[in-house]
Amino acid sequence: MTTAEKYVTAAFLVVLAVVLLYVVIYSFKIARLQREVEELADQVAGGLERPETEAADREPERVS
Amino acid sequence: MSLRNRPGPALAVSALALLMTAVALAFYWVPNDANQGFSQRIFYIHVPVALTSYACFIWGAWKALRLLWRHDSAYDLESYTAIHLGTIFGILTLATGSIWAKISWGHWWLWSERQLVLFLILFLFYCAYFMLRYSVDEGPRRERMSAVYALFGVVLIPVSFLAIRLAQGFIHPTVFTLDGPQMTGQIFFVFCLSWAGLLCLFAALYQTELAGKRLDRSLRELRRSMAV
Numbered sequence: 001m002t003t004a005e006k007y008v009t010a011a012f013l014v015v016l017a018v019v020l021l022y023v024v025i026y027s028f029k030i031a032r033l034q035r036e037v038e039e040l041a042d043q044v045a046g047g048l049e050r051p052e053t054e055a056a057d058r059e060p061e062r063v064s
Numbered sequence: 065m066s067l068r069n070r071p072g073p074a075l076a077v078s079a080l081a082l083l084m085t086a087v088a089l090a091f092y093w094v095p096n097d098a099n100q101g102f103s104q105r106i107f108y109i110h111v112p113v114a115l116t117s118y119a120c121f122i123w124g125a126w127k128a129l130r131l132l133w134r135h136d137s138a139y140d141l142e143s144y145t146a147i148h149l150g151t152i153f154g155i156l157t158l159a160t161g162s163i164w165a166k167i168s169w170g171h172w173w174l175w176s177e178r179q180l181v182l183f184l185i186l187f188l189f190y191c192a193y194f195m196l197r198y199s200v201d202e203g204p205r206r207e208r209m210s211a212v213y214a215l216f217g218v219v220l221i222p223v224s225f226l227a228i229r230l231a232q233g234f235i236h237p238t239v240f241t242l243d244g245p246q247m248t249g250q251i252f253f254v255f256c257l258s259w260a261g262l263l264c265l266f267a268a269l270y271q272t273e274l275a276g277k278r279l280d281r282s283l284r285e286l287r288r289s290m291a292v
């Protein structure tokens with residue numbers, strides 16, 4: 001491999017490396033967002049279940 | 065529009081196909097340049113990357129102009145995303161240009177070259193955009209300041225592009241003149257292929273990053289409203 005070939009290959013590899021680094025960093029960010037969405041979904045589901053159970057607990061009191 | 069309906073994956077596949085074809089043709093089909101020999105092949109990545117960087121900054125400025133015109137904060141994220149990607153392509157332009165300079169001129173960088181210095185100024189100007197953006201609290205004021213800054217930055221692009229053509233005594237090659245591209249049909253074809261691939265890559269990354277940023281913003285707003 002000549003010096004020119006090494007430099008040209010390096011230039012193309014630099015572009016590939018930076019794009020791959022960007023994709024890796026962004027995939028971490030997407031994974032974090034996915035976790036946050038799941039956490040929020042759990043919180044919302046917990047919030048929806050609680051009033052139902054509270055209503056069920058209160059019902060016998062209303063009957064009596 | 066849901067994430068599934070976005071053209072991101074199609075653009076990413078197109079970018080990959082176009083860039084792989086361009087690289088294969090650049091290495092195995094295009095003949096060696098009479099003056100620079102094999103090292104001229106950096107042209108197929110360096111120039112399209114630089115032009116894509118300009119395209120990103122122009123797109124960011126266009127979105128900034130629309131924000132100022134329509135007072136719609138949705139354009140703020142679009143402008144910011146385009147400028148962010150433009151800065152990444154700017155890093156690549158400087159890196160590939162530096163490698164080319166080392167083979168052709170024997171130096172990694174030449175301060176006497178106006179085009180290199182002007183591109184560096186443009187790049188640093190957009191780096192300062194992020195410093196400005198994150199020094200101001202989120203809100204309409206930050207959006208307006210970022211938009212005005214992005215519009216000022218785009219003025220530097222024609223300066224960077226034309227200065228070298230108006231100046232005398234440069235060694236940086238100029239292939240795009242008023243008489244058209246100064247290259248053979250083969251070289252021009254591979255150059256166009258590579259640039260199309262990089263524009264598709266920009267569009268794919270722009271769609272993905274924008275979707276992520278919008279989701280991030282929506283989540284923060286949702287958390288705030290849940291906390292109240």
